[in-house]
Amino acid sequence: MLGVFDSGFGGLTVLKAIHDRLPTLSTIYLGDNARAPYGTRTHEEIFQFALEGVRELFARGCPLIIFACNTASAQALRQIQQTILPVEFPDRRVLGVIRPTAEEIVSLTKTRHIGVMATPATVQSKAYLREIADAAGTTSITITQIACPGIVEFIEAGYEQSAEADELVAEYTHDLIRHDPTIDAILLGCTHYPLVEPLFRKHLPPSVTIINQGKIIADKLADYLDRHSEILTRIEQTYRRVYLTTKQNENLSSLASTFYGSPIAFEQLTTKFHQA
Ligand code: DGL
Numbered sequence: 001m002l003g004v005f006d007s008g009f010g011g012l013t014v015l016k017a018i019h020d021r022l023p024t025l026s027t028i029y030l031g032d033n034a035r036a037p038y039g040t041r042t043h044e045e046i047f048q049f050a051l052e053g054v055r056e057l058f059a060r061g062c063p064l065i066i067f068a069c070n071t072a073s074a075q076a077l078r079q080i081q082q083t084i085l086p087v088e089f090p091d092r093r094v095l096g097v098i099r100p101t102a103e104e105i106v107s108l109t110k111t112r113h114i115g116v117m118a119t120p121a122t123v124q125s126k127a128y129l130r131e132i133a134d135a136a137g138t139t140s141i142t143i144t145q146i147a148c149p150g151i152v153e154f155i156e157a158g159y160e161q162s163a164e165a166d167e168l169v170a171e172y173t174h175d176l177i178r179h180d181p182t183i184d185a186i187l188l189g190c191t192h193y194p195l196v197e198p199l200f201r202k203h204l205p206p207s208v209t210i211i212n213q214g215k216i217i218a219d220k221l222a223d224y225l226d227r228h229s230e231i232l233t234r235i236e237q238t239y240r241r242v243y244l245t246t247k248q249n250e251n252l253s254s255l256a257s258t259f260y261g262s263p264i265a266f267e268q269l270t271t272k273f274h275q276a
Contacts, residue, residue: 011068017214039119
């Protein structure tokens, strides 16, 4: 099965796009809701938590895992790819969301001024600054990053439609436009943020395009699997869909179903992870 990992609900926005684009692929989603948010944690914590997720999904037989999480992609992916996979899992792969998104963004701005809204840990890693500059090559792109603490917390708690969440998004988007009024595109650089996209839309000038990662990642995954038949042949294509969480409770599946757009049922992961 294809493994998809996030700190919580956010990865469902990517998973949905993967299901739309590649419906036959069997998938197993792991949301670490018990320890979300990751975006205000240290590098060491994010690395350890993401690695536990990777080990769990590999133990369940996934040949490929997508980090449907910018924070884990920014803070843990490279280290896992360079130090863990070659030693412990040489025939498995973990891919992130930052590089594929950066490649796409470069073609979407006309003013060459863009905004990146992301978690504090993603902003602080400067991964988007590096990857966008690299993807842009000789052309220059001006990037304003805004760290948005608090939004993921509201979403994980099911308060994404509250007045407080609205105020927070208003504050961050106004900061962004005040800082650079020539921005014509913003990236929702956290997979949770598409779940409050209407709030971003409400507070941004209509001329600003909002870039949502789900479809970008699904398209890039389809390309990757076309080029890597040795991985594709090891992923069942039986439409099976498994949803695991580190924090089962009565509201979780109903909240997740709202976010995903159709009913899904989470199972409690029984493996013991480190405490938050
Ligand atoms: N959805 C994740 C991301 O894309 C993580 C958010 C968090 O846990 O803070 O960054």
